[in-house]
Amino acid sequence: MNKKILVTGGLGYIGSHTAVQLIEYGFEPIIIDNLSESPIEVKDKIEKVIGRSVIFERVEMCDKSEMARLFEKYPDMVGAIHFAAYLLVNESVEKPLKYYYNNLVSTINLLEEMGRRGIRNVVFSSSCTVYGNPDKLPVSEDAPIKPAESPYGNTKKMSEEILRDFAATGAVDVISLRYFNPIGAHDSGIIGEFQDGPPHHLVPYITETAIGKRTELKIFGGDYNTPDGTCIRDYIHVVDIADAHIYALNRMLEDKMEKAFEVYNLGTGEGYSVLQMVKAFEEATGIKIPYRIVDRRPGDVEAVYADTKLANEKLGWKAKYSLVDMLRSAWNFEQKLHSK
Numbered sequence: 001m002n003k004k005i006l007v008t009g010g011l012g013y014i015g016s017h018t019a020v021q022l023i024e025y026g027f028e029p030i031i032i033d034n035l036s037e038s039p040i041e042v043k044d045k046i047e048k049v050i051g052r053s054v055i056f057e058r059v060e061m062c063d064k065s066e067m068a069r070l071f072e073k074y075p076d077m078v079g080a081i082h083f084a085a086y087l088l089v090n091e092s093v094e095k096p097l098k099y100y101y102n103n104l105v106s107t108i109n110l111l112e113e114m115g116r117r118g119i120r121n122v123v124f125s126s127s128c129t130v131y132g133n134p135d136k137l138p139v140s141e142d143a144p145i146k147p148a149e150s151p152y153g154n155t156k157k158m159s160e161e162i163l164r165d166f167a168a169t170g171a172v173d174v175i176s177l178r179y180f181n182p183i184g185a186h187d188s189g190i191i192g193e194f195q196d197g198p199p200h201h202l203v204p205y206i207t208e209t210a211i212g213k214r215t216e217l218k219i220f221g222g223d224y225n226t227p228d229g230t231c232i233r234d235y236i237h238v239v240d241i242a243d244a245h246i247y248a249l250n251r252m253l254e255d256k257m258e259k260a261f262e263v264y265n266l267g268t269g270e271g272y273s274v275l276q277m278v279k280a281f282e283e284a285t286g287i288k289i290p291y292r293i294v295d296r297r298p299g300d301v302e303a304v305y306a307d308t309k310l311a312n313e314k315l316g317w318k319a320k321y322s323l324v325d326m327l328r329s330a331w332n333f334e335q336k337l338h339s340k
């Protein structure tokens with residue numbers, strides 16, 4: 001029987017792609033979500049991608065009794081991948097308690113259930129936001145932790161600390177994956193970065209401009225200390241990110257962990273500026289993106305890209321998709337969304 005893996009927040013952007021990849025690699029995801037950020041239709045879309053039904057439970061992770069019921073129903077789970085979290089930086093500044101409560105209590109409740117039932121393997125969805133504006137590039141896992149000033153970033157740092165301390169008791173093993181900037185969509189174009197309302201990330205903004213939903217792209221800041229004045233990020237295909245979770249799980253299941261709490265950067269190691277991304281999109285699709293440089297967005301980090309050596313060596317994982325693949329897949333997804 002396929003090994004069951006709990007996927008919290010499994011209808012979200014990265015969660016849904018990871019659920020698909022888990023099935024591709026012979027695992028059985030138990031997808032849970034409270035539907036606060038993703039609609040139930042994403043479940044149908046996951047099923048369309050893989051051509052069969054999936055296990056889904058609507059669960060509020062902050063409710064201990066709901067979590068207990070879930071673990072009673074699936075006692076044979078062998079691990080969990082924990083994505084469920086609020087993730088809007090600006091909203092977290094306005095509603096810090098909402099972010100601290102949800103992101104931390106869900107993590108604690110998950111660990112309590114896992115510890116109680118002896119389910120040892122946890123993969124955590126972390127972020128390069130924990131490095132803030134790094135002093136040294138590319139940034140490696142041992143760089144100082146100083147999240148950009150937002151409650152959201154702080155919840156990632158604090159969740160890692162909770163996981164590290166719990167792992168130190170011997171109850172669980174944890175791999176924390178620090179994502180750089182996931183973009184793109186599954187090759188099928190059926191799942192991708194669904195968003196309600198205004199997009200929050202660069203690439204959906206570009207594709208929505210390309211399709212005519214927006215008249216122009218606003219580039220936040222042209223006076224940074226970078227070659228063309230715009231911010232630099234390490235963009236990585238969401239399916240590469242999804243795959244890394246399977247490599248992390250296998251490391252745990254094959255007893256290869258060297259420490260109870262391990263951390264890995266997930267990026268390509270290449271930094272691209274916002275202007276380079278616009279040019280690359282234009283070249284990959286032949287569509288011109290009207291843009292305007294506006295004021296800096298508060299809280300933005302000037303430049304960040306990953307040192308990926310550790311993930312390459314210890315997980316045996318390396319990003320496979322090129323920037324053109326990423327941008328074409330994002331565009332394919334946007335077009336499919338609008339073709340209905």
Ligand code: UDP
Binds near residue numbers: 202218220232297
């Ligand atoms: N960005 C932009 N216009 C937008 C959205 C984003 O210029 O409409 C810039 C943003 O300032 C940052 C980069 O694109 O420099 C990546 O932003 P995103 O929100 O995608 O990810 P972040 O790295 O901030 O989490």
